[in-house]
Amino acid sequence: MFSVGLLVFVAAAASAIEVNNIQQLENAKKGNNKVITLKNIQVPAGQSLDLMTNLKPGTTVEFAGRITFGFKLWDGPLVKIKGKNLNIVGKPGHVIDGEGRRWWDGKGQRGNRKPNSIYVQLEDSKVTGLYLKNAPAWGFSINGCKNTHFQQITVDNKDGHTKGALNTDGFGVAASRNVRITNSKVNNQDDCLALQSDCDHIYFENNVCEGGHGIAVIGGYGNPKPITNIFIRGCQVIKNNIGIRVKTMRGGKGLVKGVTFDNIVLKDISDTGIMIMGNYYNGGPNGNPTNGCPIQDLTINNVRGNVYKNGTNVRIVVANDASNWKWNSNVAGGTQKRECKGAPRGVRVPC
Template sequence: MHVFVSFIHLVSAGAGLVSAIPGPSRATQLNERAESCTFTDAAKAIESKTSCSTITLKNIEVPGGETLDLTNLNDDTRVVFEGETTFGYAEWSGPLVSISGTGITVEGAPDSVLNGDGSRWWDGQGSNGGVTKPKFFYAHHLDSSSITGITIKNSPVHVFSIQAKDLMLANITVDNSDGDTQGGHNTDAFDVGESSGITIVGANVKNQDDCLAVNSGENIVFTSGTCSGGHGLSIGSVGGRDDNTVKNVTISDSSVSDSQNGIRIKTVYNATGSVSDITYSNIQLSGITKYGIVIEQDYENGSPTGEPTNGIPITGLAIDEVTGMVEDDATKIYILCGEGSCSDWTWKDVNISGGKASDECENVPEGVSC
């Protein structure tokens, strides 16, 4: 931002007088930003991102191996995606898009789509091997902000990585359904970590991994969501990170269909941390192929040890009105807690049909049936 100082030289009889007139105020300078800029070129949008109060990205093509970098935006900037945003191919970790700032409004125009064309990377291994795949969207340090009405299609791997304070994500569509038959894997829709005040409302997700995974953070809400094809609504895995505390999470009024799990809480074997004050309410299940409700304290990156540990207690868990069905060869409820590490649980109106009961549950809290 330029600072202008004007000097007026006044010469009077017998003396020279120099007077400085201060430049425009900060408010005036901010008003000098263009109100609205439309970009069709990614590089120009990145270069000029602090020059516009509204940034419209129209049919942007982002080169392979590069990020659509809209970090450190001016306060209260509005970002609008129009048309189809596409990304070139490169084997790298991403992200494809990164946005940060305070008071930022991110919107998807009607019929717009951010198309990752993930099949170019999909090999059935996700982030566990094969080609290196880029994560899609970093919402890191995107504080007191909102992301509304955007559609993401065919992410190469994880979709949203959220590390923010007071962020609302509303009416987001994640459609990775092509990955069901083309090798999509680890396509988590919303990974939340080191965050507070996150609200996700009205999400519509079709993917091959967690619809929601809260790895750390507090005061997090997921409501009115539809999840299909993935691994369910998850807390964790918790443990083994810099921040291993999850507190005050409410997941409500949502459905999980045609997925491995419905509700899942997973803490890492031999790790430390805490999970507390978690509520699942009014969750409808259908077509669940593995577990309707699964809570386990033996997690090791997809290969549970079968031996729970108690370094990450799960306390204050409320499950209320979880209903629906699991497939015939699935398990309705599986609970594997460490000794004394699961307590103060309340379950009400849990009614899951189909499948089978587990005979391998351990350390089930009082008042809870497995």
């Protein structure tokens, strides 16, 4: 009986491994390890923590302790994750620490090169509980994902408000299908969510966005493929300059169809509560809106809250190709009136 128990114990132990330095990681991925725990790793400058190559389907990867990175002016990413049927887990007390202050210069993308933090390309997978602190640039770049759920994620860049961070988007999503981001928190200096072209059935639900530039759906930026069936629900946007917005590029091509903002609370927005624009260029509204990337089947429902006195509650500047909007909002406090043109006929917008 003792020998049988020992064999069972050895087999179980062989299916899990703890990795404490980057050199051990490749062997861990090549072995028959069902669970790989990354603990207190110091990643050399200019290298990615590579969970992209040789990571077998069905693997659980755990982040434990403090994960840090050497300093280099480069594009990153600091961590790259790719695969199918993966379970990526943040253990209690862990931190993926980008130590962004080493790169921050108050200029964002226009300044020194800064690495993006976590690049993710997953199918049929789950990412739970990751804590990213002080990202040098973008937080999570979600690209080419399918049937993947991100939950209980924290992007904590609040130190950057006083130390020169800029363009630290929380979640950037592109070319993805059936992706959920739920019960997560972002404190940053750019878009909380930046959702771009070639996306379908993206769900951003029960999340808290603080300190940044709000929740943005961005059409016609580079890739002309459409954005369809986007559901942003149950979120709070706190102390951002913008609350929620759909923006299409001036001169861009594509389609934004089926975007729903439902049950969104805006609190202490400094510039604009709700912004729908078709003339985004060089960082903001610029010139006349253009046709080519229409905003169709847009639903604004139960979007409510306050804008600071010098701000604008609702601002719309789109061309004449918008259609089938539904609007129900109660955003108050802003006294500055700006453009309100291009909404489909019959839609009452409280600009």
